[in-house]
Amino acid sequence: MSKTKKNRANSKQYKFFHDILSIDMLQVIAFSLMLTIFIYGVSLVFINSYIGDLLYKRGFTQYIVVLMASSVIVFTLLKFIKISSEWEKLSKNLIPEHINFENPNSYELANLQKNLNQNKSFIAIRCSRVLASFINGENRTAVAEFISDDSSFYTAASASSYVLPRILIWAIPIMGFVGTVVGISSAVNGFTSFLGRAEEIEQIKEGIGFVTSGLAVAFDTTLLALLLSVLIMLPLVAVERFESRLLLAVDIYLNDHLLLKLKNKIQNPVEQLTTNSGQNFIEEVIKIEEANIQLIEQIELTTKGLENKLVTIKNLQQSLNNDSKFLGSSSQLDRILERVSDNLEQLEPVLKELSLPRRLILVEEKNNIQ
Structure with missing residues (x-):
């Protein structure tokens, strides 16, 4: 049950972050199409110049590159507007000085938490979540851990919101290299075809012009892609750092202006x-x-x-x-x-008797013969 509640809380956090600091991609696509049309409309004035050749006469990849770059530009501008608005709200004092934080169950504290929750700003919602955690019986240590967990979540969500612009910045040079391959292939094919039918000098000049135009496509597509990728990458990195500073400033505000005022809940004697x-x-x-x-x-x-x-x-x-x-x-x-x-x-007696000296007498006896 607690795991289900935690998942619901995380989904609400993500929806809130999407509404406050994330950018709607459908809105980005719509504005980027408008910006692309505007760029090509303005460049009609320079159609006979190198800029006109670069945008109109260098193949289909130029239109795709300009559209991708316009998407990143629109995303960066919308992000900057939202973050600047949150910086202005951060400068306001959202926590009144007369509020007593010793009793978590007080009406004043509950009313403050409700009002902050209705205020659709990043800093107000963060303060509302911290007060809700304190009102639900958490002590200062648990509230500090809650602030740290919230900070980690919003930092990860902020980083993930820049994934699509980074992909587009990576894809723009790739499209330039595709244009290079198309231009070189066109030049080589044209050179091969005009060698087979070149008989007069005028035909040779026309063939060489066709080859050089193909090489111009190859190099100009890469030039535009690399130039735009560098120009849009620098503002995007600056805005990303601007948002990281905002998240850090919100954490500092919560610790200095809210967490220090919270008191540990006092138990009754029983x-x-x-x-x-x-x-x-x-x-x-x-x-x-x-x-x-x-x-x-x-x-x-x-x-x-x-x-x-x-x-x-x-x-x-x-x-x-x-x-x-x-x-x-x-x-x-x-x-x-x-x-x-x-x-x-x-x-022993027998041996003694046997040991005595003895004398032998020989007696001769005649036998009577009958």
């Missing part, structure tokens, strides 16, 4: 208490949230420490298990050694 309570509640919620975040961070750090200690305990337990296994194998080896020792003790 609204102020409600606002303060809400702000305090929000601050307390933010503090609690920050404390919860810190507590969660501490819990995470403690959890990581416990996990590290648990890993250490597991490693220690594994080491103890390895040591117990090693100790179990050591006790088994001790038992084996004890058994070996017992067996050695049992073998």
